[in-house]
Amino acid sequence: xxxxxxxxxxxxxxxxxxxxxxxxxxxxxxxxxxxxxxxxxxxxxxxxxxxxxxxxxxxxxxxxxxxxxxxxxxxxxxxxxxxxxxxxxxx
Amino acid sequence: xxxxxxxxxxxxxxxxxxxxxxxxxxxxxxxxxxxxxxxxxxxxxxxxxxxxxxxxxxxxxxxxxxxxxxxxxxxxxxxxxxxxxxxxxxxxxxxxxxxxxxxxxxxxxxxxxxxxxxxxxxxxxxxxxxxxxxxxxxxxxxxxxxxxxxxxxxxxxxxxxxxxxxxxxxxxxxxxxxxxxxxxxxxxxxxxxxxxxxxxxxxxxxxxxxxxxxxxxxxxxxxxxxxxxxxxxxxxxxxxxxxxxxxxxxxxxxxxxxxxxxxxxxxxxxxxxxxxxxxxxxxxxxxxxxxxxxxxxxxxxxxxxxxxxxxxxxxxxxxxxxxxxxxxxxxxxxxxxxxxxxxxxxxxxxxxxxxxxxxxxxxxxxxxxxxxxxxxxxxxxxxxxxxxxxxxxxxxxxxxxxxxxxxxxxxxxxxxxxxxxxxxxxxxxxxxxxxxxxxxxxxxxxxxxxxxxxxxxxxxxxxx
Numbered sequence: 434x435x436x437x438x439x440x441x442x443x444x445x446x447x448x449x450x451x452x453x454x455x456x457x458x459x460x461x462x463x464x465x466x467x468x469x470x471x472x473x474x475x476x477x478x479x480x481x482x483x484x485x486x487x488x489x490x491x492x493x494x495x496x497x498x499x500x501x502x503x504x505x506x507x508x509x510x511x512x513x514x515x516x517x518x519x520x521x522x523x524x
Numbered sequence: 525x526x527x528x529x530x531x532x533x534x535x536x537x538x539x540x541x542x543x544x545x546x547x548x549x550x551x552x553x554x555x556x557x558x559x560x561x562x563x564x565x566x567x568x569x570x571x572x573x574x575x576x577x578x579x580x581x582x583x584x585x586x587x588x589x590x591x592x593x594x595x596x597x598x599x600x601x602x603x604x605x606x607x608x609x610x611x612x613x614x615x616x617x618x619x620x621x622x623x624x625x626x627x628x629x630x631x632x633x634x635x636x637x638x639x640x641x642x643x644x645x646x647x648x649x650x651x652x653x654x655x656x657x658x659x660x661x662x663x664x665x666x667x668x669x670x671x672x673x674x675x676x677x678x679x680x681x682x683x684x685x686x687x688x689x690x691x692x693x694x695x696x697x698x699x700x701x702x703x704x705x706x707x708x709x710x711x712x713x714x715x716x717x718x719x720x721x722x723x724x725x726x727x728x729x730x731x732x733x734x735x736x737x738x739x740x741x742x743x744x745x746x747x748x749x750x751x752x753x754x755x756x757x758x759x760x761x762x763x764x765x766x767x768x769x770x771x772x773x774x775x776x777x778x779x780x781x782x783x784x785x786x787x788x789x790x791x792x793x794x795x796x797x798x799x800x801x802x803x804x805x806x807x808x809x810x811x812x813x814x815x816x817x818x819x820x821x822x823x824x825x826x827x828x829x830x831x832x833x834x835x836x837x838x839x840x841x842x843x844x845x846x847x848x849x850x851x852x853x854x855x856x857x858x859x860x861x862x863x864x865x866x867x868x869x870x871x872x873x874x875x876x877x878x879x880x881x882x883x884x885x886x887x888x889x890x891x892x893x894x895x896x897x898x899x900x901x902x903x904x905x906x907x908x909x910x911x912x913x914x915x916x917x918x919x920x921x922x923x924x925x926x927x928x929x930x931x932x933x934x935x936x937x938x939x940x941x942x943x944x945x946x947x948x949x950x951x952x953x954x955x956x957x958x959x960x961x962x963x964x965x966x967x968x969x970x971x972x973x974x975x976x977x978x979x980x981x982x983x984x985x986x987x988x
Contacts, residue, residue: 438773439565439568439569442568443537444541445538445540445541445760446537446540446541446542446543447540447541447542447543447801448543449543458538459557459560459561459564460560460561460563460564461534461535461564462531462532462533463531463532463676464530464531464632465530465531465532466530470536470548470781471535472538473560475557479554480551480671483553483554483640484551484553485551485552485553485554485557486549486550486551486552487549487550487551487552487557488547488548488549489548489550489628490544490547491544492538493955495769498539499536499538499539499541500535500541500542500544501542501543501544501547502544503544503545503547503548504546504548505546510548513548514550516531517550517552517560520559520560520563521552521556521557521559521560521943522556522559523559523560523563
C-alpha cells in the first residue's frame with residue numbers, strides 16, 4: 434500500500450490573456466502559527482543544468498473561494514524558502 | 525498533517541485560479557525536486573487512502589473497547605465517596621478521568637468517520653458517562669460499589685440528561701426521597717431536578733444500600749466478628765425488622781386512647797377532656813392534660829411530641845363511633861422503611877419499647893455510625909483473620925510437637941525393647957550359667973561319690 438502511486442495533483446491557472454494553464458502541484462503547506470497557506474507548483478520548466486523551476490503562491494481563502502496571491506514580504510519569502518530547503522532534505 | 529518547521533502539509537482543492545501578481549519562483553535541483561514531490565505524495569496518500577483510514581479507525585476502536593471494559597469494571601470503596609476539600613469525591617475524580625479518556629477516543633473516531641463533532645463533545649460526554657456510572661453502581665458483596673453485570677450495558681447508554689432534567693423539573697426533592705424509600709423502585713433510574721439533586725439522591729441511595737447491607741448482617745455474624753461488642757446495636761436493628769404486629773396494635777390503641785381521636789363507648793368518659801378551639805380544631809383541654817400528666821409516669825427521655833396542645837381536625841359526629849383501634853394489617857415480618865417507622869413511633873410516644881426502637885433507628889440513621897461500624901467491623905474482621913491464622917499456626921506447631929513426641933516415644937520404646945531384649949538375653953544367659961553351675965556341682969558330687977568308696981577301700985586295705 435505504501436508504494437501505491439497517487440495521481441498527480443493538477444491545478445488550473447487562468448493567464449492574463451485568458452488562457453488556462455494546467456500546472457502540477459508539488460507541495461501545499463500551512464504555517465501553524467499564522468495559518469497562512471502556500472501552494473508550490475511547477476510547469477515542468479528546466480534550465481540548462483536540469484534544474485526545475487517551481488512557483489510559490491500564497492492561497493487566500495478568506496472570501497470562501499481560494500485565490501492565489503504573491504508572496505510580498507521578504508521575511509515571509511525567506512521563511513517559505515527555509516521550509517522548501519528543509520523538505521528537500523527529507524528522505 | 526503536522527510536519528516539521530512549524531508547518532502542516534495539506535491537500536486541498538484549488539479549482540481554477542487566477543495568476544497572482546508578484547509571483548515568486550525558485551529553482552530546484554532535480555534530486556531535491558523529486559524528494560519534495562515524493563514527500564508530499566506520501567502525505568497525500570496517508571490523508572486520502574481509505575485503507576489507511578480504516579486501519580486508524582480499527583486501532584482507535586480497539587483502544588476504545590479496552591477503555592470501556594476498564595470503565596465498566598471499576599470498583600469503589602464507600603470511603604472513596606467521601607468529599608474532599610474540593611467538594612468532589614475521589615471516586616468521582618477517578619470516574620471522570622476514565623470517562624474523559626473514553627470521550628476523547630469517541631471524538632477521534634467521529635473525526636475519522638467524518639461525523640460532525642463539537643468542541644464541547646468531550647466534556648459533555650464525559651459527564652454523561654460519569655452520571656451513568658454513578659446511577660448504575662450498586663453495593664456489592666466486596667463491601668464496595670460497582671456496576672452489576674446486568675446493568676453494564678446501561679453505563680454507555682446515551683441518556684439525554686438535559687431532557688430528563690426538564691421532564692423531572694416539577695418533582696420536588698421530597699418526592700425523590702419518597703421514591704427512594706420505596707423498595708420496589710430500587711433498581712429504577714434515579715433522576716432529579718438538577719445535577720446537585722442527582723448527586724444528593726445518589727448519595728442518599730448509597731446510604732440506603734449501606735444501611736440495608738448492615739441490616740442484613742445477622743446478629744450472630746456481627747457478634748461473631750466483634751466478640752459481641754456491637755451485638756446490642758444489631759439487636760436494636762433487628763427489633764425494627766421483627767416488630768410484632770400485635771404489639772404494635774396494642775401500642776397504637778393505647779396511644780389513640782390517650783389522644784382520644786376516637787370516641788368509642790369504651791372511652792366515653794374521656795370525651796369531656798376535649799374541646800373545640802376557636803379556629804375549629806379539636807384540642808385536649810389544658811387542665812385535663814395537666815391532670816393526666818400527674819397520673820401518667822413521665823418518660824425521662826424527651827419525647828418526639830413536644831406540644832402540650834394536640835390539635836386534631838374537627839370530627840364529623842356521624843363518624844365518631846369508629847372501632848377503638850384502626851385497622852392494622854398483620855403483615856409478615858419485614859423491614860420497615862424509615863419513613864413508616866417514624867410515623868408509628870410518633871403514635872406510641874409513651875411506649876418505652878418503641879422509644880428504644882426510635883433510638884435504635886436514630887442510631888442506624890446516623891451514617892457516621894454506620895461508617896464507623898463498617899470500619900470497625902472491617903478492622904475486627906481483619907483481627908479475627910489474624911487470630912485465626914495465629915490459631916492455625918499454633919495448631920500446626922502443636923501437631924508438629926505431637927509428632928515429635930510420638931517419634932520420641934517410639935524411639936524410647938525401641939530403646940526399651942532393645943534393653944528388654946538384652947535383659948532377657950542376660951537372664952537366659954544367667955539361667956544357662958546357673959544350669960551349668962548346677963551341672964558342675966552335680967558332676968562334682970558324683971565324682972565325690974566315686975571318690976568316697978575309694979577311700980573306704982583304702983582303709984580296708986590298711987586294716988588288713
